[in-house]
Amino acid sequence: MISNLLNPEILIDQVINGLTIGGIYALIALGYTLVYGILFMINFAHGEIFMFGSFGGFWALTYFVNRGITGNHPILCVAVAFLVAMVVSSVLGALLERIAYRPLRTAPRLAPLISAIGASIFLQNVMMLIIKARMQVYPDIIPEEFLEMGPVSISYFQIFIISGSVLLMVGLYLFIQKTKVGKAMRAVAEDREAALLMGIDVDRIILITFVIGSALAAAAGVMVGMYYSQINHMMGFIPGIKAFTAAVLGGIGNVVGAMLGGYFLGMAEALGVLFMPAEYKDVIAFSLLVLVLIFRPRGILGEVVSERA
């Protein structure tokens, strides 16, 4: 297997794979980190929000395919599918916050965690009932064509995922840094009581945080559906924990950290496959989680997070 490392074609292929998967992990990880930054809780139902987003996109695309309009306007259809997915997940994220977390905001920290796990199981079962526990096949709208650049071949779909996830993350970063609501999110994350004294409607900001995190997860959900073609009600579990790992790697609560953590994890998995059988992919991810938790529990960029007044 080591010989794979010496083969530049395989190496480059894996780097591209790493960027693709890494971007998806990063998008999901942001939801964990945004919520943790404000509420200090892990939203363990986030993987299910991602799953529902994927299904939102799936339903939209299936509808378009049945109507026969995907042939003429494939890009428009995909765009609408993303939009539908984001709306589905955002509404779900908002409901989750209102019903499962807000009533427990002043409860001991374990309570919302248990509520999150309960919500996660509930949502998985709801989807299982909807799809009758059968694997669903994502409609093929963008043909699987490759762009050949010398020895490198990259699918249009990978280009789309890589650039789409970067675009969403740049958008999020600018939103948090430049807009009034984004600044208020940072203010609430740092000191909720002071934010209240500024006249910031903290409940609203928390709701917006859930909505944003959910919408990003939904985008990742559609990407995963289109990339791997098959989805089911359990699909949120592994990516959910992996993205959580990515968020911890980067320093949970830290937005840039979650992005870096996502790419780091994606790369580690993709390049790790060069050394060991592909089945060990998950082993790499969770070994990383264990190592980080032992040696650097604050994550790669953790210092920034710990700098609380």
Next chain:
Amino acid sequence: MTNQEPTLLRVQDIHAYYGNIHALKGVSLEVNEKEIVALIGSNGAGKSTLLNTVSGILRSKQGSIYFEGSRIDQLSAHKIVDLGISQVPEGRKIFSRLSVIENLEMGAFVRKDRGEVAKDMEAAFELFPRLRERRQQVAGTLSGGEQQMLAIARALMARPHLLLLDEPSMGLAPVLVETIFETIERISNEGTTILLVEQNALMAFQIATRGYVIQTGSIALEDSTENLSENEMVQKLYLGIEVE
């Protein structure tokens, strides 16, 4: 001292709890327009609890609070800021990871008049030139005195009618305390009503016209600051003057 100005804030028989602790046991207090009112008391007497109850961070279990004639004790904190009450909290509570400018923007969060906000930010820099020099800096890197200035400037950005100040002198060097109190006077002269909570009664009495003494959750004394300064108990407990 007689006051023709109408009452801006009226706190009536407020009871509030911190967990199981009965922190305010029927506190009543009034602040008239354009006044500086001092509220003094030792640690844990309920000073901050009272301010936080007025600000809507804590809920009173009993009693009522009126601001400009309308009842506010059931309103959410952000509505109260919107009505015109801003607080400079104890320990400053600036957003240390936000820049100075962003902190000020957060102070103006409830306002929609962007042009006027820009003017007020200019006025804040006028009041605290040090903040202008450091406007792009992350607020956590400011010195204690600068942070206190930022906390005051931030509260003013909401254009409050009533400014609640919680121990602005805490942890500051005497020279800086002087500066801060001069600024408070200046803010008052420009028309903002002030309720000033202090342990440093000596300083507070120099700028306030009336004062309240709070002890273990109840108002023990209420008078003009001149009379309070003459009061034996106040001298002994809060002004550090030994009485024979």
